[in-house]
Amino acid sequence: MADGSSFYITTPIFYVNDVPHIGHAYTEVAADVLARWHRQRGDDTWMLTGTDEHGQKILRTATANGVTPQEWADKLVSESWFPLLGTIDVANDDFIRTTDARHEEGVRTFIQKLYDEGHIYTGEYEGYYCVGCEEYKQPSDLVAGTGEYEGQQVCAIHSKPVELLNEKNYFFRMSAFADKLLALYEERPDFVQPESARNEVVSFVKQGLSDLSISRSTFDWGVKVPWDESHVVYVWFDALLNYITAVGYGADDEQLARRWPAHHIVGKDILRFHAVIWPAMLMAAGLDVPKGVFGHGWLLVGGEKMSKSKLTGIAPEEITSTFGSDAFRYYFMRAIAFGQDGSFSWEDLAARYQAELANGFGNLGSRVIAMITRYFDGAVPAAGSLTEADERVLDTARQVTDAAQAAIDRFAPHDALASVWELVDVLNGYITEQEPWALAKDPEQRERLGTVLHTAYRGLGTLAVLLTPVLPVATAKLWSALGGSGEITAQRIDRAADWEGAASVGALEPLFPRIESAA
Ligand code: MSP
Numbered sequence: 001m002a003d004g005s006s007f008y009i010t011t012p013i014f015y016v017n018d019v020p021h022i023g024h025a026y027t028e029v030a031a032d033v034l035a036r037w038h039r040q041r042g043d044d045t046w047m048l049t050g051t052d053e054h055g056q057k058i059l060r061t062a063t064a065n066g067v068t069p070q071e072w073a074d075k076l077v078s079e080s081w082f083p084l085l086g087t088i089d090v091a092n093d094d095f096i097r098t099t100d101a102r103h104e105e106g107v108r109t110f111i112q113k114l115y116d117e118g119h120i121y122t123g124e125y126e127g128y129y130c131v132g133c134e135e136y137k138q139p140s141d142l143v144a145g146t147g148e149y150e151g152q153q154v155c156a157i158h159s160k161p162v163e164l165l166n167e168k169n170y171f172f173r174m175s176a177f178a179d180k181l182l183a184l185y186e187e188r189p190d191f192v193q194p195e196s197a198r199n200e201v202v203s204f205v206k207q208g209l210s211d212l213s214i215s216r217s218t219f220d221w222g223v224k225v226p227w228d229e230s231h232v233v234y235v236w237f238d239a240l241l242n243y244i245t246a247v248g249y250g251a252d253d254e255q256l257a258r259r260w261p262a263h264h265i266v267g268k269d270i271l272r273f274h275a276v277i278w279p280a281m282l283m284a285a286g287l288d289v290p291k292g293v294f295g296h297g298w299l300l301v302g303g304e305k306m307s308k309s310k311l312t313g314i315a316p317e318e319i320t321s322t323f324g325s326d327a328f329r330y331y332f333m334r335a336i337a338f339g340q341d342g343s344f345s346w347e348d349l350a351a352r353y354q355a356e357l358a359n360g361f362g363n364l365g366s367r368v369i370a371m372i373t374r375y376f377d378g379a380v381p382a383a384g385s386l387t388e389a390d391e392r393v394l395d396t397a398r399q400v401t402d403a404a405q406a407a408i409d410r411f412a413p414h415d416a417l418a419s420v421w422e423l424v425d426v427l428n429g430y431i432t433e434q435e436p437w438a439l440a441k442d443p444e445q446r447e448r449l450g451t452v453l454h455t456a457y458r459g460l461g462t463l464a465v466l467l468t469p470v471l472p473v474a475t476a477k478l479w480s481a482l483g484g485s486g487e488i489t490a491q492r493i494d495r496a497a498d499w500e501g502a503a504s505v506g507a508l509e510p511l512f513p514r515i516e517s518a519a
Contacts, residue, residue, distance in 0.1 A: 055235030
């Protein structure tokens with residue numbers, strides 16, 4: 001991607017019926033890492049996240065708790081969803097709520113346009129509805145219930161019974177876009193990623209598309225349909241529009257042109273909404289389709305999607321309060337191939353924290369800075385002539401910078417981290433082999449000692465810059481100890497290997513302190 005080009009990335013907007021668990025935080029971190037990376041390579045970056053507050057699911061939860069849906073949403077947003085971003089260090093540029101006036105106005109403008117242009121008609125529908133998914137289900141989406149639901153058909157995602165609904169609604173003529181969608185998937189093979197997600201979407205659309213019921217008249221918690229206020233807009237039709245209402249749709253054409261289209265990061269359970277319904281809506285409105293939709297896997301517990309409704313949700317703070325936000329971010333980005341499912345395990349987290357973050361990266365930083373402090377009074381030594389071993393460190397720094405960059409372009413943060421870790425390993429090996437502590441004992445080796453520490457110091461600078469998107473807290477500390485000028489987030493990530501260094505180093509507290517219970 002060229003310097004300064006627009007990079008707009010979104011997370012799904014989260015239902016406020018409940019508090020966040022680590023599955024939600026996983027989506028947030030992935031989008032944030034990609035956004036931070038692009039920001040640091042000079043792209044005109046914008047990261048959006050937010051909350052999905054309308055619909056039956058929220059209405060029922062609020063009613064069960066004896067408050068209005070707006071009160072419920074306000075409480076959950078201020079007490080749980082906003083604080084989540086701080087807990088896991090997400091640097092989003094905007095946060096949209098579907099109850100924001102800017103959003104509701106944009107939804108009305110959009111649906112009215114589709115209505116005026118003949119894409120919407122009145123119809124009747126009877127089908128099985130899952131309130132958890134906020135979606136009508138086909139018989140093939142249902143499975144036999146177990147336990148208390150034995151003998152009933154339940155939603156395959158929520159394991160809860162579906163409800164038979166019969167409604168007179170407004171319909172979006174989505175079926176008219178099937179061919180255009182298939183042409184889109186064909187022309188742009190990376191429109192839906194990964195490959196498995198693309199295949200699923202293509203075969204779904206090849207079976208033919210039905211029209212979509214886009215209004216509800218049996219409850220009123222939603223955006224009123226402008227030409228018929230006895231209906232509210234279907235929650236998904238409303239929610240998907242957040243991606244454009246947040247960047248000026250219907251209000252600020254300049255902003256919309258600057259940001260849109262976006263890359264959407266979504267869990268695989270909501271892939272069809274983003275890769276089928278959403279582009280069809282945009283085509284109908286004459287707007288560009290997204291740049292791409294990436295469907296990531298699920299965090300599993302006992303082989304099933306972690307979820308609050310199944311009581312398997314783990315709160316992000318349970319992890320960050322012990323390990324810190326950097327370790328949270330690192331673990332999920334490193335341990336799970338982005339696009340595949342992964343099982344969370346406390347043992348794996350603790351083991352990686354100790355081996356990779358504390359012993360691998362943290363100690364490396366502490367040792368190099370401590371040796372420059374001890375042997376050179378903190379003044380960064382100049383390099384003399386370079387040996388093959390020194391050149392190898394500098395080459396590795398350049399190679400991993402390019403490899404990590406390429407991995408980010410493929411939406412593969414796990415590969416980016418694996419590449420960066422090659423440099424961690426090479427640097428640790430280099431120090432073991434060069435034995436600067438032995439060189440320090442021999443005054444004749446003073447220049448060689450300086451060269452080794454200079455080379456290691458530069459490698460550390462490269463690591464600090466490359467790891468900023470994933471480990472913003474630790475790398476900021478390391479950057480300041482390295483004597484780096486300005487904020488580390490202002491350092492160009494594509495030039496991470498070119499950093500020449502500063503005049504002197506400062507103190508560095510342990511980046512990843514030992515966790516007793518994790519040992
Ligand atoms: N409100 C809709 C999205 C509307 S976007 C226009 C929604 N919300 S959600 O809160 O249920 O889910 C939000 C995201 O969290 C989805 O991408 C979903 O895949 C993700 N996750 C929820 N549980 C998850 C796991 N156990 N693992 C990984 N991600 C999971 O759907």
